Amino acid sequence: MNLELSEEMIMLQDMLSKFLNKQYSFEQRQTLSRNGIGYSEDNWQQFADMGLLGVPFDEQYGGFGFGQMGLVVVMEAIGKGLIVEPYLASVVLAGQLIQQAGSEAQKHAILEPLIAGEFKLSFAYVERQSRYNLADVACQAEKQGAQFCINGNKSVVFNSETADKIIVSVRTSGETISQSGISLLLVDKDAAGLSTRHYETVDGLRASELSFNNVMVAEDALVGALGNAYEAIQTVIDSATAAVCAEGIGVIAQLREKTVEYLKTRKQFGQALSDFQVLQHRCVDMFMHEEQMRSLAYLAAIKVSDGEAVESRQSVSAAKVYLGDARTIVAEQAAQLHGGIGVTDELDVVHYVKRLTMLNSLFGDRDFHMQRFCEA
Amino acid sequence: MDLNYTPEEQAFQLEVRAFLQASYPADIQEKVAKGIALKKADYVTWQRILNDKGWLVPGWPKEHGGTGWTPVQKYIFEEECATANCLRLVPFGLVMLASVLLKFGTEQQRQQYFPDMLQSNVWWAQGYSEPNAGSDLASLQMRADNKGEHYLVNGTKTWTTHGHYADMIFVLVRTSQEDRKQKGISFLLIDMKANGVSVEPIITVDGMHAVNQVFFDDVKVPVENLVGEEGEGWSIAKYLLQHERTNIAQVPRSKKQIQRLKALASNEQCNGKPLLEDSSFRRKIAEIEVELMALEMTNLRVLSKLSAGEPPGVASSLLKVKGTEVQQAITALLMEAVAYYGFPYKKDVMLDGWQDEPIGPEEAVFLAPHYFDWRKTSIYGGSNEIQKNIMAKAVLGL
Structure with missing residues (x-):
């Protein structure tokens, strides 16, 4: 047994922290988040140059083959810097879906430019009624000759505005809530009949509502076998869930550090706030949560890499439950201990709080994963 | 009973x-x-x-x-x-200043300010906190130097709700340096249009502008704008903390919010059924309902004592802590109820409502900002930590 990061991973970590220190101050992040496309294409190209976009992909498609552990390292840094570039949407979700379900030809055609930073993807899987159930797919695709015709809606699709193509989960057969009969189709962002509403998210990212009105795509837009995409979707969402738990570590660590620092600096009643035992204990709770979160995120990464279904599901859900708990133990306390400035827009802590809170609503909240843990 | x-x-x-x-x-x-x-x-x-x-x-x-x-x-x-x-x-004028003027003001001050307050001709703001005087309010530094005809006021107040609407502000200021920081504080009324007063907006976590920082630079305030005696400000502030706070638990509002949460959860779907029928979600609502039920009864017991003429005492601290905990828990469940629809942020909609088709449930876009904004309730009005200190001291004798 060895629970240390490998040398390669430590190098990756160092590279990322250099990038964050040099080029990703909170002010820079806010400027990116609030203007134009919501992130920097220059940064994206740098990510490509640093090899970040190839981290989870096999070497035969131009990737590094670092797998889930590589994603842990990258995502923790993304959490640390509150990075707004579409890594989760394009690499972790959509890219991995291609690697998981795509044909050899698709993998070569898509992953190579994706890794080079020349091509971006996004994944549309949420619907009005679906909540966190990946099998609750009403958006339909009907085979018409050599084409599919898509009708329906997708919600809260992250970074589809700047994606070249969008992978859409569609129902090609079966009942609305059925694991069989779900397929994946690649749709051009400019496809006729596709209408979009883009918006900012509460945590400073970008997402969209998509509406498909007789959108036609060719047969070869199908990713994976017809009607058989559920397993692949589940696998990739699990990987992404484990990845955002790693992002959570980065966010939690920042909140803990910044809160401790603030308590040492802020004086009331003639002493530093850090002298009050009740406040010390809250910080210790944050610290313990951070360590436990790190343990569960690492465990989930290991289990996801091993690929054993039950253990993987269970450990991913355990980590996500813990991430949900971070809302009360870490996010709410960080805001509370900062007092009034803890609810102002100008303070960086507030934006870490927002991200940590919203992570609970991504890929299933605490209740959803507690239930899934019980059923695993 | x-x-x-x-x-x-x-x-x-x-x-x-x-x-x-x-x-x-x-x-x-x-x-x-x-x-x-x-x-x-x-x-x-x-x-x-x-x-x-x-x-x-x-x-x-x-x-x-x-x-x-x-x-x-x-x-x-x-x-x-x-x-x-x-x-x-908004309680600053109608409740807080009014009760101060009733208890500590002169008849002339009441005659001067009450009519415009009642007719909503004059908007009042509160100036208590300063950047370095939050929980430790008595360490406030804003100065008012008595120059005979007027006070010369210098300093700053922060978290001033609706300061940008205000015509007048009541403030705690330091009129003298004494051995104890609670001494030498006075209660002063200042015209927001006076020379030297400026207002800077503070944008809160929800992206909205309701609070401000107010700066006072050599502002001349007539001496008749002093309420009570010079140096009596801290007693006035303490009086305010113990009175006029029976609404602090916000029980009726929380009951209304629970109704709203249930209505929302019965419209949202979870695995093809209403979310309200999901046992874990329903249970989380019930946890809050139990707490709220206790709080309502506690609040009524306090009211019953008040009716019998007894003072509220430290009950307001208990009501504040439990009341804000319940309110905050409801805001969290409202946000959880809409799952992914908590993500969209639409400031224009928060200001003016949906002009086009809503994204998800019509109210969803308000819920995450509201959850974040409502964190303030355990911070303002004496943070919940301060309320617990008060109870530890005053009730338990610790």
């Missing part, structure tokens, strides 16, 4: 209900129900309607325009207002 309202109280309840139904403007009702930002005009409109009815200031003595209601009647009124989605009146 009898939990039921008397026939007279029941009649009063119906009277309030009928009045609200007939007189509360539908457009304001809609804004409150949906969570759309309120404008100054909304407050003024409703305050003037209430004043015409004679119900604007239930807490005031009858001779000054109060209603003469019992504590139970006041509670009934509050309950009916919450049920009807009435906006929460």
Whole structure:
């Protein structure tokens, strides 16, 4: 047994922290988040140059083959810097879906430019009624000759505005809530009949509502076998869930550090706030949560890499439950201990709080994963 | 013990209900129900309607325009207002300053300020906190130097709610340096249009502008704007903390929010069924309902004591802590209820409501910002940590 990061991973970590220190101050992040496309294409190209976009992909498609552990390292840094570039949407979700379900030809055609930073993807899987159930797919695709015709809606699709193509989960057969009969189709962002509403998210990212009105795509837009995409979707969402738990570590660590620092600096009643035992204990709770979160995120990464279904599901859900708990133990306390400035827009802590809170609503909240843990 | 309202109280309840139904403007009702930002005009409109009815200031003595209601009647009124989605009146002038002027002010001050307050001609803000005086309010540094005819005021106040609307502000200032920081503090009324007063907006976590920092640079304030004696400011501040806080638990409002949460959860789908039927979600609502049930009864017990003429004492600290915990827990569940639809952020909609097709449930876009914004309730008005300190000292003798 060895629970240390490998040398390669430590190098990756160092590279990322250099990038964050040099080029990703909170002010820079806010400027990116609030203007134009919501992130920097220059940064994206740098990510490509640093090899970040190839981290989870096999070497035969131009990737590094670092797998889930590589994603842990990258995502923790993304959490640390509150990075707004579409890594989760394009690499972790959509890219991995291609690697998981795509044909050899698709993998070569898509992953190579994706890794080079020349091509971006996004994944549309949420619907009005679906909540966190990946099998609750009403958006339909009907085979018409050599084409599919898509009708329906997708919600809260992250970074589809700047994606070249969008992978859409569609129902090609079966009942609305059925694991069989779900397929994946690649749709051009400019496809006729596709209408979009883009918006900012509460945590400073970008997402969209998509509406498909007789959108036609060719047969070869199908990713994976017809009607058989559920397993692949589940696998990739699990990987992404484990990845955002790693992002959570980065966010939690920042909140803990910044809160401790603030308590040492802020004086009331003639002493530093850090002298009050009740406040010390809250910080210790944050610290313990951070360590436990790190343990569960690492465990989930290991289990996801091993690929054993039950253990993987269970450990991913355990980590996500813990991430949900971070809302009360870490996010709410960080805001509370900062007092009034803890609810102002100008303070960086507030934006870490927002991200940590919203992570609970991504890929299933605490209740959803507690239930899934019980059923695993 | 009898939990039921008397026939007279029941009649009063119906009277309030009928009045609200007939007189509360539908457009304001809609804004409150949906969570759309309120404008100054909304407050003024409703305050003037209430004043015409004679119900604007239930807490005031009858001779000054109060209603003469019992504590139970006041509670009934509050309950009916919450049920009807009435906006929460801004308490700074109508409740806080008014009770200070009643207790510590001169007859001339009451004559000068009450009419404009009642007619909503003058908007009051509160100037307590400073950047370095938050929980430790008594360490405030804003100075007012007595120059004979006037005070010369220098310093800054922060978290000033609606400071950008305000015509007047009441402030705690330091008029002398004494051995104890609680001494030498005075209570002063300042014209916001006076030379040297400037207001800087503070944008809060929800992206909205309600609070401000106010700067005072060589502002001349007439000496007659002092309330009470010089150096009496801290006693006045403490008086305010213990009185006029029976609404602090916000029980009626939380009951209304629970209803709203249940309505939302019965419309949202989870695995093809209403979310409200999901046992873990339902259980989380129940956890809050139990706490709220206890809080309502505690609040009524306090009211009952008040009716019998006993002072509220430290009950307001308990009501504040538990009340804000319940309110915050509800905001979290409202946000959880809409799952992914908590993500979209639409400031234009928060200001003016949906002009086009909503994204997800119509109210969803308000819920995450509201959750974040409501974190303030355990921070303001004496943080919940401070309230616990008060209870530890005053009740438990620790």
